[in-house]
Amino acid sequence: MPEPLLEFAGVGYAWPGAAPLFSGLDLRIAAGEKVVLLGPNGAGKSTLLRLANGLLAPSAGCVRWQGRTLDAASLRQRDFARAFRRDNVLLFQHPEAMLFNPTVHDEIAYGPRQLGLAGVEARVARWAGELGLDGLLDQPPYALSGGQKQKLALACLLALDPQFLALDEPTASLDPRTVGWLIDTLLESGKTLLVSTHNLSLAAELGERALVLGDAGRLLYDGPLAPALADLELLQAAGLAHRHRHRHAGVAHAHLHAHDWESS
Template identity: 80%
Template sequence: MAEPLLEFNGVAYAWPDGRSVFADLSFRIEAGEKVVLLGPNGAGKSTLLRLVNGLLQPTQGTIAWQGCMLTKELLRQRDFARRFRQDNVLLFQHPEAMLFNPTVREEIAYGPRQLGLPDGDQRVARWAAELGLSALLDEAPFALSGGQKQKVALACLLVLDPSFLALDEPSASLDPATVGWLIDTLLESGRTVLVSTHNLSLAAELGERALILNGEGRLCYDGPLTAALQDLELLQAAGLAHRHRHRHGGQAHAHLHVHDWESS
């Protein structure tokens, strides 16, 4: 059997202050899968995506990328790091951290130039146009709006033509048209995608499989996304749905709510 693209095996992560985020996470992602990562605030979604992207290393267990153990030593090897940084990219939840060039043009061109990719200028022009950034190419990234910054950060990743894309809450600051474009662009591509979101109504459009982290550091679900979204007990147990009381016609009663799902 072919190696999975990504495999977590018994992964635990604790921050240097000793705080444990999760323990014993095991899952695999095959090439081409679109996987949605769900979990309440603080469950560890962003931490998991940083592990996937090699920015953090597990405190226990192993992470394999195309069958190679993602160790600090491997990530320090120039040839591997170069391929890995082009192929496995992460859109941060707060992308300001990624932007440091004086202009949007230089920002988007930075990765291709570092990697010595051909056609840098054409790549920049193409992705700037796709993301509606062409008129902003000479602007300073720091002076853009939050959503515009996120578009620039996304262009910086897509310009590398990665096979794997990790996206941390992309719908939080992008406008609906851009989120729609992103969904179409990603789902129609052969890329493998792992995307975290709190937006349960959008989740159904982002992928076919769900990984759900509960608030106690456990992967409490790995399976079809639509089945998970219909299982209110599961969503409540994972801290994603809320049981609250309210009144209808003077009668108080309680039921489960997944607010953005219900209002869509």
């Protein structure tokens, strides 16, 4: 494997007052990889993405970005922090938490301005246009619909032209047309992706590699996506398939089922 862009080396993490979530977590993501992060509610997907984005610090081991340990000291170094914040971005699971500017225009312009990037207005125009937000540029973000907020949060990240995007359930409130646009945009961009989702169709289209977390942060699988999506037992452990009781011709029996992937 080439030199990783992002590396977790023996990472441990526990939320205050809670049992350890991760311990000894090792994973490496190379530039250009498209990784899908699967796991049931509470497995630790959002926590892992926050560790990857330097928002949380591991309690053991370390997270490295381009070979450099992410810690309070490196993130205080102006040049490193600036490049890291441009190149490694996180879409929150609840993107309204990211939105605080008075208008949609200012929200998209904020990151590029803060980071001193060139062509701020062109970036705003491009990504507002791509995401169909151009008629809403003067609106306050709080006045947008849930899906429009998610689009705005995406526009804010894409306007930075980052190398690596960590996306936490990015399609939760997007309509299918926008989901299709997002998949095409991300795949054409050649960017490195780490995307958490419960949506198996999205996973299948977007990812090449799957990370599957089981209950309490245990990494159950790290490998090619296709075999993971064909493994119903693994999908069940990831909260993506479940045993269902069906009645066929008056006879009840249990089926292992992955919704949104199979119709039987």
